[in-house]
Amino acid sequence: MKTKERIVHAALELFNTHGERKITTNHIAAHLDISPGNLYYHYRNKSDIIARIFDQYEDTVADLFDLPADRPITLEDRAALLEKLLGIIWDYRFMHRDLVGMLANDENLQQRYKAFAESNIQRTEQIYRIMTASGFMVLREDQYKPLALNVWMLFTGWTTFLRTARGLTEEEITQEQLFSVIYQLTYLEMPYLTEATREETERLLEHFQPE
Numbered sequence: 001m002k003t004k005e006r007i008v009h010a011a012l013e014l015f016n017t018h019g020e021r022k023i024t025t026n027h028i029a030a031h032l033d034i035s036p037g038n039l040y041y042h043y044r045n046k047s048d049i050i051a052r053i054f055d056q057y058e059d060t061v062a063d064l065f066d067l068p069a070d071r072p073i074t075l076e077d078r079a080a081l082l083e084k085l086l087g088i089i090w091d092y093r094f095m096h097r098d099l100v101g102m103l104a105n106d107e108n109l110q111q112r113y114k115a116f117a118e119s120n121i122q123r124t125e126q127i128y129r130i131m132t133a134s135g136f137m138v139l140r141e142d143q144y145k146p147l148a149l150n151v152w153m154l155f156t157g158w159t160t161f162l163r164t165a166r167g168l169t170e171e172e173i174t175q176e177q178l179f180s181v182i183y184q185l186t187y188l189e190m191p192y193l194t195e196a197t198r199e200e201t202e203r204l205l206e207h208f209q210p211e
Contacts, residue, residue, distance in 0.1 A: 003032075016170075019170040020094050020098040022170075064088065072133065089158070090178055096155075096157065121148050121152045135194060147188065186208070
């Protein structure tokens with residue numbers, strides 16, 4: 001792995017574990033056992049590193065919506081989508097937890113995130129249209145947008161909920177606590193599910209039910 005990639009990988013690890021605000025470029029350099037000058041040769045500042053992480057995050061989220069276009073989706077496709085979602089929640093947990101502060105300090109990132117959020121809310125709506133066409137859900141035309149928006153707010157706001165309402169620090173948040181968002185997300189979908197997916201969904205709820 002090249003130094004430029006190692007810097008991004010280390011920054012992501014440190015941001016996830018300790019919080020973006022607590023980590024400086026000097027921390028990242030020390031973690032990699034390189035000089036600050038070596039780091040600055042590749043990235044001018046921490047904002048540049050965050051921008052590169054955001055590039056990766058955008059690509060990863062885009063892959064989440066990569067469903068078959070030549071056939072109806074299956075229960076296996078739905079399970080694979082959730083598996084990808086869990087990976088994103090854990091691998092980029094700082095992105096949502098520290099988002100407000102990062103956007104306040106970086107106008108360019110703020111504009112990028114606005115476009116990113118709007119695009120993915122629309123993609124989520126499209127997922128529900130595909131699921132309806134595949135017989136997994138029944139929604140009226142006026143229900144797609146509100147459901148997609150609520151799911152996006154839950155997905156992006158869950159780590160903030162754990163930090164504020166549950167009082168957990170960055171170091172205390174576990175995979176199990178983050179993954180319980182699937183339980184809440186599934187309950188948002190429950191009123192719209194058909195019998196074809198109900199049994200699988202009930203098993204899913206048992207697996208992700210919070211303690």
